Amino acid sequence: EVRLVESGGGLVQPGGSLRLSCSASGFTFSTFAMHWVRQAPGKGLEFVSAINNEGHTTYYPDSVKGRFTISRDNSKNTLYLEMGSLRPEDRAVYYCAREVGGWGGADYWGQGTLVTVSA
Amino acid sequence: QSALTQPASVSGSPGQSITISCTGTSSDVGGYNYVSWYQQHPGKAPKLMIYEVTNRPSGVSNRFSGSKSGNTASLTISGLQAEDEADYYCSSFTSIATYVFGTGTKVTVL
Numbered sequence: 001e002v003r004l005v006e007s008g009g010g011l012v013q014p015g016g017s018l019r020l021s022c023s024a025s026g027f028t029f030s031t032f033a034m035h036w037v038r039q040a041p042g043k044g045l046e047f048v049s050a051i052n053n054e055g056h057t058t059y060y061p062d063s064v065k066g067r068f069t070i071s072r073d074n075s076k077n078t079l080y081l082e083m084g085s086l087r088p089e090d091r092a093v094y095y096c097a098r099e100v101g102g103w104g105g106a107d108y109w110g111q112g113t114l115v116t117v118s119a
Numbered sequence: 120q121s122a123l124t125q126p127a128s129v130s131g132s133p134g135q136s137i138t139i140s141c142t143g144t145s146s147d148v149g150g151y152n153y154v155s156w157y158q159q160h161p162g163k164a165p166k167l168m169i170y171e172v173t174n175r176p177s178g179v180s181n182r183f184s185g186s187k188s189g190n191t192a193s194l195t196i197s198g199l200q201a202e203d204e205a206d207y208y209c210s211s212f213t214s215i216a217t218y219v220f221g222t223g224t225k226v227t228v229l
Contacts, residue, residue, distance in 0.1 A: 105155030
């Protein structure tokens with residue numbers, strides 16, 4: 001059974017940093033690209049970042065480029081999102097998700113971890 | 120990158136068919152066959168319903184189907200059931216190698 005479990009969310013002050021982790025099991029992690037997607041309370045989904053299976057290529061929208069860094073450790077079956085210079089508008093549930101293949105979409109999602117940015 | 124445009128709400132009676140539209144541009148929906156659709160129930164993670172415009176993942180009911188014409192993609196739910204009541208989001212690959220999601224549609228089963 002494919003399982004994705006996020007952790008690391010919590011309360012952080014504006015301008016602060018946080019690292020999210022996503023532990024993967026039930027599939028060969030090193031053969032799949034992975035995503036981070038977020039959802040602000042009561043709002044829609046927003047793409048945050050993606051990384052190819054080997055970890056060499058990363059993708060970001062302008063809203064987080066230069067502040068967030070995605071990475072992965074295939075030996076630990078773990079995906080990461082390093083978030084810096086956090087803003088109140090970064091407050092959201094952050095989901096990790098597995099790419100179905102070739103930019104087709106994300107077929108498995110974790111349960112999400114909540115990040116709150118507030119003084 | 121602006122969000123793809125979806126109707127805020129769509130409703131139908133049990134057994135009916137409904138269609139949700141998703142309008143983008145030639146830089147996303149119109150330019151690639153990488154449109155996907157997600158179903159999200161309150162408090163739950165999204166679930167992939169359609170990928171690459173028309174493909175259904177294993178386990179997804181064949182009552183769900185996808186299509187695309189120009190810059191607009193569509194999700195059709197036939198034989199509407201109470202369990203289909205949820206939020207639905209489209210998503211597309213874009214020319215700047217990111218994903219963009221739709222604004223979301225709340226489906227209500229009357």
